[in-house]
Amino acid sequence: MQLNTLFKTFSAAALTLALAACGGEKAAENTAASAASAADQGAKKEIVFGTTVGDFGDMVKDQIQPALEKKGYTVKLVEFTDYVRPNLALAEGELDINIFQHKPYLDDFKKEHKLDIVEAFQVPTAPLGLYPGKLTSLDEVKDGSSVSAPNDPSNFARALVMFNDLGWLKLKEGVNPLTASKNDIAENPKNLNIVELEAAQLPRSRADVDFAIVNGNYAMSSGMKLTETLFQEPSFAYVNWAAVKTADKDSQWLKDVEEAYNSEEFKAYAHQRFAGYKYPAAWGENAAVGAQAEAASTASAAK
Missing domain, CATH: 3.40.190.10 (Periplasmic binding protein-like II)
Structure with a gap:
C-alpha cells in the first residue's frame, strides 16, 4: 500500500472514531438530561396538609405555606374538627402530612387501626x-x-x-x-x-x-x-408531632417542610403569636419554658 493511501486510511479511521466519541458523549448528555427531566417531573410539587382547626391550621396558612411556595410547592390545607379522621385520611392517601397529635395518641391510634404512619417532627403546642x-x-x-x-x-x-x-x-x-x-x-x-x-x-x-x-x-x-x-400540665411528653406515611419519611418534600417549621422566621412567628406554648425539643428552649410553666402551675394550685 502506498504511503499516501495508508495516510488517508488512518485519517478516515481517526475521523470515524472521533465522530463516534462525540456521538457517544452527546448521547450520554441526552440520557442525563432526560433522567434529570424525569426526576424533575417526578418530584412532588403539591403537599396536602391536614390539621385540626385553629392554631395548627394558622401555622400552615401564615408561615409554612408561603415558605414552601417560595420553593415551588403548591400547598393545600384540610382542617378537621375531630381526632379520628386526620390519621385515617393520611393512611388512605387523602393527605400527605397531618399535624394535630402527640406521640402517645399516634402510637395508640396506629396500633389500633393498623396504620402504616409515623411521626416526623415536633411543632409548637398549647398545653392541656x-x-x-x-x-x-x-x-x-x-x-x-x-x-x-x-x-x-x-x-x-x-x-x-x-x-x-x-x-x-x-x-x-x-x-x-x-x-x-x-x-x-x-x-x-x-x-x-x-x-x-x-x-x-x-x-x-x-x-x-x-x-x-x-x-x-x-x-x-x-x-x-x-x-x-x-x-x-408541666409535662413535655405531649408536644405534638407531624405525621406522614412511613414511605415518605425520607422524602425531599418532607425535609423541606421540616426545614420550614424549624426556620428562624417560623420560630420568631411562634414566639410572638403563640407565647406560652411548648416548643419542639429541637429548638432547645423547653428547659426554660418548662421551669416557668411548672412554677406558674404550682402557684395556681397553691391558691
Whole structure:
C-alpha cells in the first residue's frame, strides 16, 4: 500500500472514531438530561396538609405555606374538627402530612387501626389546661364538683394525672401516666364527677360544669387564652408531632417542610403569636419554658 493511501486510511479511521466519541458523549448528555427531566417531573410539587382547626391550621396558612411556595410547592390545607379522621385520611392517601397529635395518641391510634404512619417532627403546642367553668378558682372545688375532660384514652389519662397533681383524686401507686384510666383511681376524696366529651366540645362545656380540662388547640380556636388557665400540665411528653406515611419519611418534600417549621422566621412567628406554648425539643428552649410553666402551675394550685 502506498504511503499516501495508508495516510488517508488512518485519517478516515481517526475521523470515524472521533465522530463516534462525540456521538457517544452527546448521547450520554441526552440520557442525563432526560433522567434529570424525569426526576424533575417526578418530584412532588403539591403537599396536602391536614390539621385540626385553629392554631395548627394558622401555622400552615401564615408561615409554612408561603415558605414552601417560595420553593415551588403548591400547598393545600384540610382542617378537621375531630381526632379520628386526620390519621385515617393520611393512611388512605387523602393527605400527605397531618399535624394535630402527640406521640402517645399516634402510637395508640396506629396500633389500633393498623396504620402504616409515623411521626416526623415536633411543632409548637398549647398545653392541656384546667379552665374555669361555673367556678372560677381552684379553692372553690367542692364535694361532687363536675369537671369535663377529653374522652380519648391518651388525653383522658393526662386529665387524671392533672387531677392527681392537684390533689383532687389519687391514682394508684406505679400507674403509667400515659395510660391511666378510671380503673387506676385509688381515691376520689372530692367525689369528682368527670364528664367525658369529644375534645372539640370541651370549650362549650364550660357553661355546664364547674371546671373544664381543654386541649390547647381547641382552647385557642375558641378564643380562650392560656392566661385563663387555673392549672397547666408541666409535662413535655405531649408536644405534638407531624405525621406522614412511613414511605415518605425520607422524602425531599418532607425535609423541606421540616426545614420550614424549624426556620428562624417560623420560630420568631411562634414566639410572638403563640407565647406560652411548648416548643419542639429541637429548638432547645423547653428547659426554660418548662421551669416557668411548672412554677406558674404550682402557684395556681397553691391558691
